[in-house]
Amino acid sequence: MQIQCPCCGEQFPFEAGFADADGKQLAALFAKLEPKLGRAVLNYLRLFSPAKRGLRMTKAIRIVEELLVLVESGQVQRDARTTESKPAPPRLWTAGIEQMIAQRDRLSLPLDSHNYLRAVVFGIAADPVQMKAIAPAKPQRSATTAQQDIQEQIGRVEADVRLGIINKEEGERRVAALRGN
Helix, strand or coil, X not given: CEEECCCCCXXXXXXXXHHCHHHHHHHHHHHCCCHHHHHHHHHHHHCCCCCCCCEEHHHHHHHHHHHHHHXXXXXXXXXXXXXXXXXXXXXXXXXXXXXXXXXHXXXXXXXXXXXXXXHHHHHHHXXXXXXXXXXXXXXXXXXXXXXXXXXXXXXXXXXXXXXXXXXXXXXXXXXXHHHCC
């Protein structure tokens, strides 16, 4: 993605923009985002870029700051005129951006606000089928070896001794039994 220099109007690669103060500020904003959302936001910024010139760094900063406020609120409203809101964790915002990117050719570009994104995220939040489709996967516990299980149990016994739940002698007896002594 090309960005426009605020001084001379020349375009340059997005990555080179991290060399100046505004670039560092934009990078700091991206650091606040979950990685998947950050990647989506990079593509989302392209929807704000004018066709004949690059996106100004100051505008990119403003867009990301506004988006952070929306994401960090944990809620989404269809628009500012209504008070009805739905819970909206970062994964919903990511899904909304990805949906917009997929429909890029149907959008009137460049975008000038987050209103369409808010409507898309609200629609996802209101639809149980879509919510289920983007629900976070439950982490699967990795298979543990017998030795790892024993170490975990020994750790619990040692914690019980430190907390005074059992005395030191009882703890040593239990550890010895776990180790097979």
